[in-house]
Amino acid sequence: MANTIVWVHGDCLDPHGPALAAHPGAPAIWVWDDALLAEWRLSLKRIVFIYESLLELPVVIRRGDVATQLRRFADEQGATTIATAQSPSPRFAALSRELRHTHTVEVLPVAPFLAYQGTIDLKRFSRYWATAERYVFDKTAQS
Amino acid sequence: MRREFADRDDLIAYLRAEFPNAAATDDNVAETRGGRAAAEARLRQIEPQRYGKSRNFLTGAVTKLSPYLRYGVLSLAEVRDLVVGATREIESIAKLVQELAWRDYWQRLYAQMGDGIWKDQEPYKTGFQARQYANDLPDDIRDGTTGMVCIDSFSNDMRTHGWLHNHARMWLAAYLVHWRRVRWQAGAHWFLQHLLDGDPASNNLSWQWVASTFSHKPYFFNRENLEKYTDGVYCRQCPLYGHCDLEGSYEAIEADLFPNAQQRNTTERVPRRARRAN
Ligand SMILES: Cc1cc2nc3c(=O)[nH]c(=O)nc-3n(C[C@H](O)[C@H](O)[C@H](O)COP(=O)(O)OP(=O)(O)OC[C@H]3O[C@@H](n4cnc5c(N)ncnc54)[C@H](O)[C@@H]3O)c2cc1C
Secondary structure (H helix, E strand, O other): OOOEEEEOOOOOOOOOOHHHHHOOOOOEEEEEEHHHHHHHOOOHHHHHHHHHHHOOOOEEEEEEOHHHHHHHHHHHHOOOEEEEEOOOOHHHHHHHHHHOOOOEEEEEOOOOOOOOOOOOOOOOHHHHHHHHHHHHOOHHHOO | OOOOOOOHHHHHHHHHHHOHHHHHHOOOOOOOOOOHHHHHHHHHOOOHHHHHHHOOOOOOOOOOOHHHHHOOOOOHHHHHHHHHHOOOOHHHHHHHHHHHHHHHHHHHHHHHHHHHHHOOOOOOOOOOOHHHOEOOOOHHHHHOOOOOHHHHHHHHHHHHHOOOOHHHHHHHHHHHHHHOOEOHHHHHHHHHHHOOOOOHHHHHHHHHHHHOOOOOOOOOOOHHHHHHHOOOOOHHHOOOOOOOOOOOOHHHHHHHHOOOOOOOOHHHHHHHHOOOOO
16 A cells, blocks of 8 residues: 555656656556547647657556546555646646645656746746846756 | 557557547657657757757757657756756857757746636737637648648648657748738647647747747748758749749738738848847
8 A cells, every 4th residue: 555646747757757756666647638638639649659658657557537547546556645746737737736625736846947946037038048047057056 | 558569560559549539630650759768869869069050950950859858758957957067168058058948938938827828928910910810720731732842841741750840830830820811829739739749838839929929020931041941952842933922032021911010110120030040
């Protein structure tokens, strides 16, 4: 019985990603989001690329409604915590919110591109770059 | 679902059967392999110095890391570390780091915008209202049958390989939005169906940048520009050469495409003409 399962999603298919690294050996799962596939009408080549990436990860592969499948998998494993990597996607935010009703959701940050915590003006790339440029080449800030 | 396969063909046959709708959308499989091992192999081949000088050319030393970055098989941070760590001359690799930064920038915006990423962030600066653009992707562009060798090749390449050079994406997007006057959302959705790196942040915001709903002015180009950065491979075999829709000076094309756009003064024209590929 594991206390934690790892939810692997499409913004972090790295075998050294933060969730898999924080919970080595924990049962891990990927769920094909059938609603998303239907909505976006993704072509086969995209699915093949993702599937090949999954085959290098220690994950169980399922499909259907993502929240339902994750809960089922957590129950099968007797887990109360779902660990996963951070993602900017609104669908990820909605799913995490939903899962929090029944489980603890641990969202782990991926290594940041910029070692800078302050606010950045995102109005145009030039403004972002004016700040980013000062941190991005800093070798001492390497992760 | 299954995890054991005899070989790639076995995997593909399985996925065709499991995801018939995806195969119906488009049945091609790209030669680009998924997974960390393939990503690391690709990473060993990048040429950051040559990149800076050649990236705008279709034959330039672009990295083709995008599908791996999109799915987080590789992180932006590790690619940055590798590139920056390998040289003392930051100048020589600065261009590649800046392009990686574009991804970071779009991702940060996505975190703020959410599904708003599908909405025009600003009005078009083309002299047209959003409602004057068609909603649907024209069949001849989707099927690669416009008769323009460049546009048809880009369309076919994307469907076959799931990847296009940045400049080709810009030309194809500009052609669709400005020459055919189609809403950028139609093109963005089409790209996401096919690009292995398809990602709402980089994709939709790049489309908005071309369209001018997230930039000060529309991105457009002419035949000369396309010919230069493609070494003429498309134009040389094009029956429309000399009289295609992309012929003419920037001024003439601008007047033709955006007749209702506000008159700009000449100082504004200069940067527009030289507008870089982002
Ligand atoms: C209309 C349009 C749609 C696009 N759709 C996508 C998309 O869905 N997904 C995507 O990753 N990129 C998209 N781009 C950006 C860019 O074209 C691709 O990232 C790039 O061509 C990928 O090839 P590469 O890996 O060889 O890039 P390289 O030039 O080698 O750059 C290295 C990496 O930096 C990042 N990068 C480079 N340029 C950009 C850019 N302009 N914006 C964001 N990231 C960049 C990518 O992650 C890329 O892998 C789009 C651009 C346009 C104009």
